[in-house]
Amino acid sequence: MNMKTIIKIGLLSLICFAIFSIGGTASAYQTSNAGSDLYLASGQNTTLQGSGYDSDGYSVNYYWSCNGGTLSSYNIAQPIYTAPTNNYNYQTSYICTLTVSNSYGTANSDSTTIYVNYGNNNSVSIQTTYATYVSNFQATLNATLSNANSSSVSYIYFQWGTTSNYGSETPRQSTSYSGTFIQNIANLNSGTTYHYRAVATGNFGTIYGQDMTFTTTGTGYYGSNALTIDKKVIDITSGNASWSTYINANPSDILSFSITIQAKGQDAHNVVIRDIIPSGLIYKGNLMVGLTNYGGDITSGLNIGTVYANQPIIVSYQAQVAPTNSFSYGANTINSSTTVSSNETSAQTDLATITVNKSLVYGATTISTGLTNNLITDSFLLPLLLIAICLWGYSSGKVNKFSDWLKTK
Numbered sequence: 001m002n003m004k005t006i007i008k009i010g011l012l013s014l015i016c017f018a019i020f021s022i023g024g025t026a027s028a029y030q031t032s033n034a035g036s037d038l039y040l041a042s043g044q045n046t047t048l049q050g051s052g053y054d055s056d057g058y059s060v061n062y063y064w065s066c067n068g069g070t071l072s073s074y075n076i077a078q079p080i081y082t083a084p085t086n087n088y089n090y091q092t093s094y095i096c097t098l099t100v101s102n103s104y105g106t107a108n109s110d111s112t113t114i115y116v117n118y119g120n121n122n123s124v125s126i127q128t129t130y131a132t133y134v135s136n137f138q139a140t141l142n143a144t145l146s147n148a149n150s151s152s153v154s155y156i157y158f159q160w161g162t163t164s165n166y167g168s169e170t171p172r173q174s175t176s177y178s179g180t181f182i183q184n185i186a187n188l189n190s191g192t193t194y195h196y197r198a199v200a201t202g203n204f205g206t207i208y209g210q211d212m213t214f215t216t217t218g219t220g221y222y223g224s225n226a227l228t229i230d231k232k233v234i235d236i237t238s239g240n241a242s243w244s245t246y247i248n249a250n251p252s253d254i255l256s257f258s259i260t261i262q263a264k265g266q267d268a269h270n271v272v273i274r275d276i277i278p279s280g281l282i283y284k285g286n287l288m289v290g291l292t293n294y295g296g297d298i299t300s301g302l303n304i305g306t307v308y309a310n311q312p313i314i315v316s317y318q319a320q321v322a323p324t325n326s327f328s329y330g331a332n333t334i335n336s337s338t339t340v341s342s343n344e345t346s347a348q349t350d351l352a353t354i355t356v357n358k359s360l361v362y363g364a365t366t367i368s369t370g371l372t373n374n375l376i377t378d379s380f381l382l383p384l385l386l387i388a389i390c391l392w393g394y395s396s397g398k399v400n401k402f403s404d405w406l407k408t409k
Contacts, residue, residue: 029055032100034112036164036195039208041117041125042086046210048112050077052100060100068094069114083116091205092116117207124152128198128209129180136190136218137269137343141170141183143198143209148178153202158183160196164211187343190218190266218266227268227307229340230260231350236318246353251324254284257352259338261304262312268342273315274301280326280334280356284318307342321356332356 035049048071054060064074072080077098086092094114101107117123129142141158153176161167170183188194194216198209232243237253249255261271275298277283287294289304290313296302298317307313319336334354341347 030060030100030102030106030108031055032098032108032110034096034098034110036211037113037115038081038210039115039117039197040083040210041207042123043083044116044125044127045080045082046127047078048081048096048098049211049213050079050098052077052098052108054100054102058102058104060102063099063101064096065099066094066096066114068092069096069116071096081114083114086116115208117205124148124200124202124204124207126156126198126200126207126209128196128212130212131196131214132182133184134214134216136216136266137188138184138186139188139194139214139216141185141196141198142180143182144180145175145178145198145200148176148200152176152204153200155202156181156198156200158185158196158198160185160194162192162194164195166195166197187269188216190216190344192216226264226266227271227340227342227345227348228262228264229338229348229350230262231336231338231352232258232260233336233352233354234258245351246355248355248357249321251321251327251356251358253321255281255319255321255354256286257317257319257336257338259315259340259350260312261307261315261340263307263309263342265309266344267309268307268344269305270303271305271307271340271342272301272303273298273338273340275299275317275338276336277319278334278336280322280332281319281336281354282322284320286316286318288316290314321354324358327356327358329358332358 030052032052033050035051038046038048040046048064050062050064052060052062062075062077064071064079066081069084070082081096084094092115094116095111096114097109097111099107099109125146127144127146129144131139131141133140141160143156143158145153145156154174155172156175157172158170159166159168160170168185170185173181173183175181192215193213195211195213197211200207232245233247234241234243234256235247235249235253236256238249240247243258247255257275259273259275261273277299283299287296287298289302294302294315298315302315304313304315321334332355334356336352336354337349339347339349
C-alpha cells in the first residue's frame with residue numbers, strides 16, 4: 001500500500017469519526033422538573049411530581065436524591081416520598097433533587113423543597129386526594145384529615161389556582177373531627193390545568209396537603225360565536241304565523257317574540273338573557289323557557305342556567321303594540337333588542353324590527369259640496385232636465401226668439 005492510499009484512508013476515518021461524534025452528542029439537551037414545593041405533616045407521605053425529557057427525543061433516566069425522608073424508588077419520575085418524624089417543635093425542610101440524563105452522558109437537574117411541620121406519629125395530618133366531577137367549568141376537591149380531635153383543628157379549606165402559587169381559596173370550613181371533606185369550585189376556564197392542595201389550621205399551626213392537579217374538559221377557547229342568539233317575531237292579531245326578523249303591524253296588535261339561544265361546541269354557564277321593551281310596545285308576559293312557564297322578569301335580566309352544547313333553548317314572551325295615539329301618521333319603526341351573556345362569553349345582541357303603520361283619516365270640513373239635503377235639488381235628474389230644456393229651445397228656435405226679445409229690452 002503506497003503512501004497516498006494510506007493518507008486517503010486516514011482522512012476518511014477522521015471525517016467519519018467527526019460525523020458520528022457530532023451526531024451522537026451535539027444538540028442533546030435535557031429538561032428536569034422536580035415539581036412545586038410541598039408542605040407535609042410529620043411522617044406524612046405524598047407523590048413527588050417529577051418530570052423530564054430530552055430535546056432530541058432520546059430516552060432519559062431519572063435519579064432522585066433527598067437529604068431527608070425516604071422514597072419508594074429513586075429511579076422513577078414520580079416516587080412516593082415519606083416525610084421524617086419532626087420532633088423539633090418547629091418546621092423543618094428537606095431538599096429533593098431530580099437529575100434527568102440520557103445515554104450520552106448529558107444531564108440536567110432541578111430541586112424541590114419539602115417543609116415538614118412539627119408533630120409525632122399521632123399528630124394531625126391532611127392528605128390532598130384526587131378531584132372528582134371535573135367538567136369544563138367546575139370540579140370537586142377532596143381531602144382526608146387524620147388524627148383530629150375536638151381541641152386540635154379549627155378550619156380546613158383548599159388553596160387553588162392555575163399555578164402552584166394558587167391565588168384562590170375555598171371558604172374555610174370549621175371542623176374538629178377526622179375524616180374526608182370535599183368542597184366544590186366553579187367558574188373555571190375550560191381546557192385548563194389547575195393546582196390545588198388541602199390546608200388545615202389549629203393550635204398546631206398550619207399544615208398543608210400535597211399539591212395536585214386536574215384539567216377541566218373542553219378546548220379552552222370560546223370564540224365570539226360560541227353563544228348565539230336569534231330573535232324573531234309574529235303578529236298574532238293578523239294571524240300571520242310566519243316567524244320573521246321584520247314584520248308590519250297595526251296599533252294595538254298582539255305580538256309574540258321567540259329568542260333562540262345556542263351554545264356551539266361547549267356548554268355555556270350562568271346564561272343571562274335581558275330584553276329591552278322599547279317605546280311603542282307594552283310587555284304582556286306569557287314568558288316561557290322551552291315549554292315551561294317562567295316567573296322571572298326578562299326585562300331586568302333572567303338567569304336561565306346552563307345552555308348545553310348544541311342543544312338550543314327557546315325563550316318566548318308576548319307584547320302588544322301601543323294604541324293609535326302613541327304613533328305619528330305613516331310608518332313607525334320599532335326595534336326590539338335582546339342581549340345574552342354567560343360566564344364564558346361576551347354579550348351577544350339581536351334585533352326584531354316592527355313597522356307600525358298609522359293611516360291618515362280625514363275628518364269633516366266646511367268646504368261646500370253643493371249638496372242641500374233636498375231630494376229634488378240634490379238629485380242628479382235636475383241637471384239632466386236643464387240640459388234637455390236647453391236642447392229643445394235651441395232646436396225649436398225658441399232660444400233665438402228669446403235672444404231677440406232680450407235685445408229689444
